[in-house]
Amino acid sequence: MKNQKGFTLIEMLIVLTVITTLLILLIPNLASKNEDVQVKGCNALKQLTENQLQAYVMDNGTYPNTISTLVDQQYIQTDTCSNGKKRLAFDELGNNEILIVDNEG
Template structure:
């Protein structure tokens, strides 16, 4: 008598085909959601930095020279978004507004 407890090769191939198809459909959706999450995280860092900028102004009576000063004085942990592609800086108009720009370095 044969041992009938295992799967046949055809059954295993069918299961692997189904799993592969599901992964092919799922992975592109995860990649697009990752960009949205990174963008929201960067916006949250911007909001936190704006709040900490006000704390800095209350403590020192003046605006810092750059956003990196807030990092140096430990008001924020980083001026770079978590994916490293964008960072925070003051706008060029000189009104101390924080903007998100591409990280060159």
Template sequence: MKNQKGFTLIEMLIVLAIITTLLILLIPNLASKNQEVQSKGCNALKKLTENQLQAYVMDYGTYPNKVSTLVEKQYIQSDTCSNGKKRLAFDQAGNNEIIIVDNDG
């Protein structure tokens, strides 16, 4: 008879228990980092938009009325952060500074 090597049922259950334990520890950690990653992505979009705003001013000699004009003129692809909860807008003081605001307001 051949000597077959392989996992026994007990060994397989132990491996599955270890993998399950690692996943239980890892998933909450990933979820808590999501907000931080979204925030960094939104800040990067803000910096890109600020640079493209300067390119727009050099091309047209004036600031646009709203950030969405940069999207329409294809200076940026989107004025909304990747999670869709925040967007870019000009501040209300009228000094053409770009700020991050909630998408609903």
């Protein structure tokens, strides 16, 4: 009689069932966490832009007309959040408050 070391078909099916069950439980949880990560990343970009806005004011003595001026003069790299759905803009009231708004483009 040979001494075969290996998995039987039943053992392989059990392992595949366990892995499949874990994936079914894990994937929806990861999808919901992705949105949280995107929101935190966008808030971090807003905070960085607020800090760089102050640096711009110290350098130039005035506020820029748009957030894209900060990008053009390389105070920040982008005014768009990493998922591309949101961007930064000044509020409509003219008090130079930075808001996170939906990206039109």
